[in-house]
Amino acid sequence: MATVTTANGHASEHHEVGSNYLNARKGVLSWLFTLDHKRIGVMYLAGTLFFFMIGGILALLVRTELLTPAGDLFQGDTYNRVFTLHGAIMVFIFIIPSVPAALGNFVLPLMLGTKDVAFPRINLLSFWIWMLGTAFLLYSIIAGSVDTGWTFYTPYSSDPQVGSQAGSAIIWALMGVFILGFSSILTGVNFITTVHKMRAPGMTWTKMPLFIWGIYATAVIQVLATPVLAITLLLLTIERTLGIGIFDPALGGDPVLFQHFFWFYSHPAVYIMILPGMAIISELVTVHSKKNIFGYKPIAYSSMAIAIISFLVWGHHMFTSGQSELASTVFSALTFAVAVPTAIKVFSWVATLYKGSISLNTPMLYCLSFLFLFTIGGLTGLFCSTLATDIHIHDTYFVVAHFHYVMMGGTVIAFLGGLHHWWPKMTGRWYNENWGRFAAALVFIGFNVTFFSQFVLGSQGMPRRYHTYHSASPDLKAIFTKWHQVSTVGSYILAAGLFITLFYLLHSLFRGKKVAEKNPWGAKSLEWLTETPPIEHNFHEEPVCLHGPYDYDEISPDGQGAGADEDDDSPLYLDKKTEAKKAEEPKAEEKKAEEKKAEEPKAEEKKAEEKKAEEKKAEEPKAEAKKAEAKKAEETKAEEKKAEAKAEAKSDDEADKDKK
């Protein structure tokens, strides 16, 4: 245990018993004008998850439309507007701010042992700017709704005569994304300064939890890549209104130049999305298998390596775009370079499980689900970076499946894992473990069914962003229809899993069992030293970091992994549930009431979002993973060999599940 010594003579303000960051101040204004990184984190969580639900519903509409070859659900441009909104909301409003700003804001200062981020006011400004940007983007729906795709390619987006007739909606959307980018920059600046200047005494760079490394690498990309998006959107806005002649061929510009400008930001942006996910996984893998991370330095340095190399590879989005052959070759080679650090990370996580004591609670299930899905996502990236195959699968559903496996299978699943992991610390309440596992199973199956079928669709030639596919030749249309229907059914299962998560997490907010101990998971990073939920100034006395973040008590030189010590049969993770409860206090209700009042209805569906997050995160225990695999095995005959190998492991897990 880290010995807590008073670092300096700071008189810690007197705290009456039971007051924490949630109930220390009352009223809506105390939330909207808070400087407390924890409250800002919770507000970000509420806002981003709400829009995750909106984006998810739009995705369901898209999937429902594609059930049938003809365009019967939507007419004309509506489908294009729906998939553009799905893309824009998911990318700019949800996934970029979600992990760094929501979980990062809450956990980073606690993990570093400081009272708050370096610039609390800028942190609040970043949230306000996020809300302003979101308002702009939402207004663009009313002003005609953009139909250019979230990539805004010119000349479709810049030339009203030949391109989009969405009129001023595009300007609103561009400005909205411009503002959201600025919010992302401010978060990045804040985190880099905090990590550099405000670590607890004794916490050297190699004693920091890997979560901090991941968020730090993300912040570096945020600061260096987002401004280029800002200038691109600004130039596009000027191009569309006053005209420059840089992107729009009618005025002498070059559309491929716009793609260079756009992807220079957008590829690092996809690493802004995945690196925080990886950061969470590095934490979950160690805490829930009670074992030191395998290869701390390789993982930390590969985060930084990914952050740097991500700036060199954007051209692999443009292999078929008329980019010169030399450039495509250079980009393809460099894209392979970025695959190596990613591979190192995945191998290290799996190696961490070796001789550990792996508890199959909900966060760990999401972590294992991440390893499964991200491995597929990562490996299918190889098809997209190899020049010859990318020509065939570019802009088809293969690419759609690839980036959903990485972004949703990766970041969102990791985000839900992290949310469940820190949920007790954030809210002081327990969620229902069994519901958690069941929802996780549903999400895992639904996800695989939805997106694995899209791999097949894509390699068979189904182009992306298609409202209808009835013009294809008969046999091709038959294949497309079959796999689209499979994918749509999968998306319903996925949505069901996510909504269940939403419900049981919201339920846990009201009537969840109070978390009695400070450190339910037995983790070693500093955020578990303070109360649950943390007091307003995080620590009574400033903690001193005397050991690495993963020195668990269970680790012993001769330990052979789980079961080595047979004397005590009550498994660690069960202890918590059966522990005596603290006196019920209506803290959670009060908080929710304020929030409901505090935020305008759109942003204030905090509970709705959390529920949606839980439902998305609910992951199935290993057995379900194997069942999903088995099911996939029928589709992919090539994997029968794997299915049998799993069969016998499944049976005893079955028994294990029934026993619980």
Add this chain to the structure above:
Amino acid sequence: MSAHAHDSSEPHVLPLKIYFQVYGALLVLTGATVGVSLLDLGPNAIYIAMLVAVIKAGFVVGYFMHLRYDTRFLSLVFFGSLIFLVIFFAFTFIDLTSRDRIDQNQANFTLRKHQDIQEESTGSVTVGIKRFRSGANPPVLPKAPEVKKAPKPAAGTAAGTGAAAGTGAAAGTGAAAGTGAAAGTGTAAGTGADPGTGTGAGTSEPAGGGTAAGTGSVAGSASAAPGSGSAAPAAKAKAPAKKAPAKKAPAKKAH
């Protein structure tokens, strides 16, 4: 470490003299850049101007912004951002300068501006998209403010320029030092053709049998445009040997 506000953080103050020296240097350098631009240095004027600008920037960043006396990490932050800028510039130029290695046609930067489309006598496909507001004919420009010696067109300085501080070598990477610039829009006055990237404003619409009105012709082997039948240069497997095109009459500037 109960740090009093005073002791260790005494601000590092430069003597007054340095400020004025730096100020003087900046003024002198500004004068130098203007002077350099007046006398005609041809294509490498851009590099000199960039060099001087980089020196001036060095002074401002080093002394006025105290970067010379601050912790090394701050310099890393500043120059780090420049590195990413250079990456952006370099890779964009890798693409731009090598677009025609495999197939000449891909290089023709045919600009489909309104008047060129009008002139297309034999467009095979309906191209009537109006781009500019024609409206009343626009006011004719007064003569250029001061009649300087007509800048020697010389070899078009196709070398890309001006990245922010530090990238002076504006030629970017593998930039084909494009020669002559095809001038004139539609007046087809310019004759020099830039094998690097066709910069002519003329279009060479692939009209069946139509003669390309535009000038974006590719010097050397290819005919004016892919338009005329199968004259399109069959590109050899590896990048065709690119001869430096003989400079024909210098591109006249149509006034």
Add this chain to the structure above:
Amino acid sequence: MSYMQTLLAGAAKRTFWMPETAATQAENVDGIFYFIYWLCVFFFVLIVGVMIYFVIKYRRRGAHDRTSDIEGNTRLEIAWSVIPSVLLLVMFMWGFRDWMSLNVAPEGAIDVRVTAQRWQWNYALPRHGCDGVDELRVPINEPVKLTMSSIDVLHSFYVPAFRVKKDALPNRYTVLWFNATKLGTFDVFCTEYCGTKHSTMYSKIKVVTRAEYDKWTKSGCGMDNLSPKELGPKIFKMRGCPACHSIKKGVKGTGPWLAGKYGTIETLADGSKVKIDDEYIRESIMNPNAKVVKGFGPVMPTFKGRITPKQMNALIDYIKSLK
């Protein structure tokens, strides 16, 4: 290498992952695809298998299990960095080699001009002087080189069966070539989002025998055997007339609208009057600036040498039929 590819790519017919291969390049692409595919399956099974094995073997049994103190293993870490790097290099080299041959069209390929227009593909064969073709025919086992451009927004020419794809840009030509090896009709999709009817911007490539191809090209690429009633509107559209002349009454474009004009009297720019009859239409097409209607500029290009007499008659009948 080719034996391995055919082994991996399977027969030319449709497999689980890939549509049928109908071009020389398609086999190569399938070869790489399946090489990477089996590599991925191997690594996937390895990673997920090991993970599941660890989860089962080291399942938490008691609250105070002992876990081993392993911080890393440099030999293992080096191994799993070097081996993937080597495999990645192999993938890159193989991909690059085949990709280069995808890019460089062989000498003497049949020259076809593709023009992408919002929501239709137009093909032109300059050597045979026919254009405005909407269903391309190509001879089997002969390289065909497409020089593509777009007249409005970005489009992308994608033939799944040939495994080729390239964007059509409004300001530049892009080149794509294939050598079809199977007779039949193959789908052409647009894979770069281009607006409302992006999903119906569809076309077909019909691979035919050389003889049939020659017959097709001699008959004006399928134009000549059209009945005059069908030929008229096609020529009207093909020659770009709708860009300036509207066929709806009252819509003034760069040129006058044509609906219901046949037989009426029109005042010219110089004030004189002229009756719109066959002769006037023929002359206005061949020598447009002779008699320009008042209020319009002399901007119409001449179509001398680009419209055959047969097409001219069909055009006149079509204009006559406009009400």
Add this chain to the structure above:
Amino acid sequence: MSAAHGDHPKFLQHHFHSAEQQASASKLGMWLFLAQEVLFFGGIFVAYGVLRFLYPETFLAAHAYLDVKMGAINTVILITSSLTMALGVRAAQTNNQKQTVLMLALTILFACGFLVVKYFEYSHKIHVGLVTARSFSATGIAGSPHIFFSLYFAMTGLHGLHVLVGIIVLAWILMRARRGDFSSAYFTPVENAGLYWHLVDLIWIFLFPLLYLVK
């Protein structure tokens, strides 16, 4: 001036241990912000580089219509304002409040001068029709001059906007300096404003030759 003794000086925010930590944190934050600005303007410089590469003859022909005299005056104005800003920061560091206020006021004055010169340049160009592409109505320049002039307006407009923001920030700092907030113990806001202003000057140092001079 608040004596900086005692345990918890007025300006020290609660979550920092010492003034030194707070000062170095805010300086790092400012430099990160400047790095972001460098890339923001870098983007438009890359745009300039690319368009100049694609249209060399336009840039040759069109930039003759820019008024080099006005550009040179503006450069001198900005460099002088950079000097006064640096002296202002130095004055704050040496507890010389009166000089800080004077220097800040001078800097703001020069900044406004810069904008006035800009106003004259713009009004002349708008009058003659050398404006952005869609409303570009001047004739007689080779190539496609609308590209050069739209780029000119985009770059100098963006820079002008940053000068305007600079004026607002400096006015706020001036107001606080008059109130006596700054001393040798606490001058970070002045320093950060100075850093921002020097960056704005830095960008103009590159803009001026690229747009006005280079042949």
